[in-house]
Amino acid sequence: MKLKLMLLLSLAMPASADTLxxxxxxxxxxxxxxxxxxxVVRQVDELVPQAIAAVRPAVTPSASLQQVMGPSFQNxxxxxxxxxxxxxxxFRGGRTWSSIEAGEQRIFAARARLRLVENSVLVNTLTAYADVLRxxxxxxxxxxxxxxxEQQLRASRDRFEVGDLTRTDVAQSEARLxxxxxxxxxxxxxxxxxxxxxQRVVGRPPVDLAPIPPLPPLPASAAEALALARDSAPTLxxxxxxxxxxxxxxxTARGQWLPTVTLNATGTYQELTGLPNGVGTRVVDGFAPGVGVTASIPLYSGGLTGSAVRQAQARQSQLLELIASADRAVVEAVNNGWAGVETxxxxxxxxxxxxxxxxxxxEGVRQENSVGSRTILEVLNAEQELLNSRVTLAQADRDVAVATYTLLASIGRAEAIAxxxxxxxxxxxxxxxxxxxxxxxxxxxxxPRRTPERNHAKKKAQ
Structure with a gap:
C-alpha cells in the first residue's frame, strides 16, 4: 500500500507532460x-594561453630600502x-610552439571526451525515459x-459452493491471486x-510521458556503422x-638541448638619504639603463634532458597502444550494439x-473450462502465459529504443545536434x-558559485 501511494503521488506531480x-x-x-x-574543457582551454605566455615579455619591478651603518655602527x-x-x-629551442601544439591537441581530446559524456548522458536519459514507460x-x-x-477466484468459490469445483481448485485460484x-x-x-x-538524469520527475517517437535511422549495415565509428567515435x-x-x-623535451636567447632591458636608480652631516641627499648611481642579450646552451645536465626525452617517448608509445585499444573497444561496442538492435x-x-x-x-481455455473440459489450473496457466508475453513485449519495446541509442552512441551520433x-x-x-x-x-x-549557468546550455524558445 505504501509503494502504491508513493507511485500515485509521483504520477500526480503538477507539471506539463513530457516528450522524449x-x-x-x-x-x-x-x-x-x-x-x-x-x-573540464574550459580548464584545458587554458593550456594554450599558458604556453603562449612564454613568448611574451615579463616585466618585474623591484625596490629596496636599507639602513647604512658605519664602522662604529654610526648612522x-x-x-x-x-x-x-x-x-x-x-628563442627557446622551439619549446613554445611545441607546447602550444600540445595544448591544442589536449583541447581537442577534452572536447572529444565531452562528446563522450554527452552521448552517455543522452543514452542514460533515453534509458530512464523508456524504463519509466516500461x-x-x-x-x-x-x-x-x-x-x-480476483474475478476468477470469485467464480471458483461460487462453483465450489454448488459442488462444481473442489477445494483444491479454489486454493489454486487463491495462490495465483x-x-x-x-x-x-x-x-x-x-x-x-x-x-x-x-529525476536524477533529467532533473525533474516524470509526468505523463508521451510514447517514444519513431527512432532515429541507423546505418545500413554493421560495416557502415563501424566505418562511421572509426571516423567519429569520441573515445577513438x-x-x-x-x-x-x-x-x-x-x-618540447628535445628543445632543452637547444640554446635559449633572451633580450633583457633594465633600469635602476639608487640614492643615499638622511646623511648625518646634514648634507641631505646624495645620489649614488642615479638612473642607469641597460640593454643586453643573454644566450645560454646546456652542455651537460647530468642526464636529466635525455631522461626527460625518453620519458616523453615512452608516454607517446603508451598512447599509441591506447589508440589500438580504443579501436578494439569501438569495434566491440559497434558489433555488440548492432547485435543488440537485431536481438x-x-x-x-x-x-x-x-x-x-x-x-x-x-480465451479458448476459459470457454472449455466453462463446459468442464479444462481445469482451473489450465485457465490460470493460460492467463499467466498471456501476461508473460505482454510483459515481454513491454521489455522488448524498451530494449529496441535503448539498443538503438546505444548503437548511435558507439558511433558518436547520440548527440544534441545529431x-x-x-x-x-x-x-x-x-x-x-x-x-x-x-x-x-x-x-x-x-x-563559480555565482555563475553556475556557465556550464549549462540553453533550450530553444518554443
Missing amino acids: ADALASAYASNPDLAAQRA EGRLFSGGVTISQPL TAEIVKLNENQVRVL ANANSNLIAAQGAAIAAQQAY LAARFDEGAAKADVR ARATQVSAKSAIAANALAA LGLPVEAYDVAVNAKRVRGIISDWNVDPD
Whole structure:
C-alpha cells in the first residue's frame, strides 16, 4: 500500500507532460555530469594561453630600502634602490610552439571526451525515459492480472459452493491471486525506482510521458556503422589527440638541448638619504639603463634532458597502444550494439506473435473450462502465459529504443545536434577563443558559485 501511494503521488506531480525530446533537451541543458565535463574543457582551454605566455615579455619591478651603518655602527643614512627588468624571450629551442601544439591537441581530446559524456548522458536519459514507460506498462498489466484473478477466484468459490469445483481448485485460484499481488508490489517498486532514476538524469520527475517517437535511422549495415565509428567515435578521437599531444611533448623535451636567447632591458636608480652631516641627499648611481642579450646552451645536465626525452617517448608509445585499444573497444561496442538492435527487434516481433497466440489460447481455455473440459489450473496457466508475453513485449519495446541509442552512441551520433534537439548547442570554441586573446594577469572569471549557468546550455524558445 505504501509503494502504491508513493507511485500515485509521483504520477500526480503538477507539471506539463513530457516528450522524449523535452527530456533529452533538459538533460543536455543542465545535467550536472555533462556540465562538469564542460568545466573540464574550459580548464584545458587554458593550456594554450599558458604556453603562449612564454613568448611574451615579463616585466618585474623591484625596490629596496636599507639602513647604512658605519664602522662604529654610526648612522650613514638610508640607501634606496629601485629598478625594473623587462625580459623578452627570443628563442627557446622551439619549446613554445611545441607546447602550444600540445595544448591544442589536449583541447581537442577534452572536447572529444565531452562528446563522450554527452552521448552517455543522452543514452542514460533515453534509458530512464523508456524504463519509466516500461515499468508503468508492467504495473498496468499486473493490475489487470490482479483484477482478472480476483474475478476468477470469485467464480471458483461460487462453483465450489454448488459442488462444481473442489477445494483444491479454489486454493489454486487463491495462490495465483496472492502471487499476482506480490508481482504487482514488485512492479510498483520497480516503477518508483525508474522514476527516481529519471529525476536524477533529467532533473525533474516524470509526468505523463508521451510514447517514444519513431527512432532515429541507423546505418545500413554493421560495416557502415563501424566505418562511421572509426571516423567519429569520441573515445577513438580522444586517444588520437592524446597521442598527438604526447608527440609534441617529445619535441618540447628535445628543445632543452637547444640554446635559449633572451633580450633583457633594465633600469635602476639608487640614492643615499638622511646623511648625518646634514648634507641631505646624495645620489649614488642615479638612473642607469641597460640593454643586453643573454644566450645560454646546456652542455651537460647530468642526464636529466635525455631522461626527460625518453620519458616523453615512452608516454607517446603508451598512447599509441591506447589508440589500438580504443579501436578494439569501438569495434566491440559497434558489433555488440548492432547485435543488440537485431536481438531486440526480433524479440519484439516474437512477443507480438506470442500475445496474439496466447490471447486466443486463453480465451479458448476459459470457454472449455466453462463446459468442464479444462481445469482451473489450465485457465490460470493460460492467463499467466498471456501476461508473460505482454510483459515481454513491454521489455522488448524498451530494449529496441535503448539498443538503438546505444548503437548511435558507439558511433558518436547520440548527440544534441545529431538528434535535432530543441536546444542551443554548447559551443566549446567560444571559451577557447576568448582566453587565447587575454594578455592581462588580472583578467579572471567571476566566482563559480555565482555563475553556475556557465556550464549549462540553453533550450530553444518554443
